[in-house]
Amino acid sequence: MQIELKELINRYQDAMNRIYRNVNIIMKEKIHSDITTDQFSTLQYIQKHEQCTSTEIANEFGVGKxxxxxxxNRLHEKGLIERIRDGKDRRNVYLHVTDKGIELVNYTENEVYASIGKNLAHFDDEEIQTFIDSLEKLAHVMDNE
Amino acid sequence: MQIELKELINRYQDAMNRIYRNVNIIMKEKIHSDITTDQFSTLQYIQKHEQCTSTEIANEFGVGKxxxxxxxNRLHEKGLIERIRDGKDRRNVYLHVTDKGIELVNYTENEVYASIGKNLAHFDDEEIQTFIDSLEKLAHVMDNE
DNA sequence: TAGAATAGTTCATGAAGTGAACTATTCACT
DNA sequence: AGTGAATAGTTCACTTCATGAACTATTCTA
Structure with a gap:
């Protein structure tokens, strides 16, 4: 391995951490509710993938069932989601965001997006496009390992 | 806010999550020791910033002291770091990686970098450079909020 | 129809975070 | 010089989130 690569990865790692941390701070700030950022992420996923299952989420987030x-359970206790058991294959439990949950996601998403959008104003359209393309390419390459 | 921006941020968020998850998987796989990825990250930070303090780490990682x-404590129990109290200002405790800790970081870093390097082989030099530049720019913009 | 496979839950345990209260030390100022 | 504010770090009680093994319930399969 070349010295240069090590240097690049160090920079990459450092920048990634800073971004991750900042996004987390933004989310904490914008979630006007007594849920954590993890809980919000899960809720957001369920809203974008209506009728998804626990197993699907476990795979998606890389954690155990x-x-x-x-x-x-935590989201259910807060009245943000419901469990719906499949009538045909009764092993499956589909997750469903309640009206209260939908409202929370939509409201918070707008706040978070506006905040991140403000940051993106420092970039021109082409730069953003190139950046996201590279990001997705990297994600894709990594997924196929 | 334009529809387009929302769409871009969704893609960005999704790709970021996938990358973060994959890097975590790689780290778990390459850490041949009974420490967690969080512990490794902290250890790595201390090694790169010899004689740093707890307060500095708390700020850097965005967590409480x-x-x-x-x-x-966990790293100390495993014999990976030492605490050194400042002789002049006795409030300060400087953190210092032991030989065992240095060996662990160096070994694991090489493994992780080799693995990530393999992924980066799908990118040409200019693409990587542009990507990391954008990443750092975004990190920088976010830090100044 | 017996046994494998799948979906989800429960439980005990540990890692990591919070925030308030605390100790110890140093700084700042009249 | 001496008192009160500021700073660095720790402790404590508590919550969240993760793991993995053991379990229930259901469906598939051969």
Whole structure:
């Protein structure tokens, strides 16, 4: 491995961490509700993938099924989602965001997007496009390992 | 806010999550030791910033000081770091990576970098450069909010 | 129809975070 | 010089989130 690559990865790692941290701060700030950022992310996923299952979330988030059960319980206790058991294959439990949950996601998403959008104002359209393309390419390459 | 921006941020968010998850998987796989990825990240930071303090880490990682105390305890119990109290200003405790810790970081870093390097092989030099530049720019813009 | 596979839950445990209260030390100022 | 504010770190009680094994319930399969 070349010295240069190591240097690049260091810069990459450092920038990624800073971005991740800042997005988290923005989310904490914009979530006007007693849920955590993790809970919001899960809720957001369920809203974007209506009728998804716990197993699907476990795979998507890279955690065990029991972790998802606990997370779903917390969201359920707060009245943000519902469990709907499949009538045909009664092993499956589909997750469904309640009206209260939908409202929370939509409101918070707008706030967060506006905030991130403000940051993106420092970039021109082509730069953003190129950046996101590279980001998706990297995600894709990594997924296929 | 334009529809387009929302769409872009969705893609961005999705790609970021996938990358973050994959890097975590790589790290878990490459850490041949009984420490967690969080512990490794902290150890790595201390190694790159010799003689740093708990407060510095707390700010850097965006967590409270008590969380750092706990993390430092775990690393200390494993013989990876040492605490050195400042002789002049006895409030300060400087953190210092032991030989065992240095060896662990160097070994693991090489493994992780090799693995990420393999992914980066799908990109040409200019693409990587542009990508990391944008990444750093975004991190910088976000830091100044 | 017996046994494998799948979906989800429960439980005990540990890691990591919070925030308030605390100790110890140093700084700042009249 | 001496008192009160500021700073660095720790402790404590508590919550969240993760793991993995054992479990229930259901469906598939051969």
């Amino acid at each position: 029991s972790a998802v059960t606990a997370q779903v | 008590s969380a750092v105390t706990a993390q430092v």
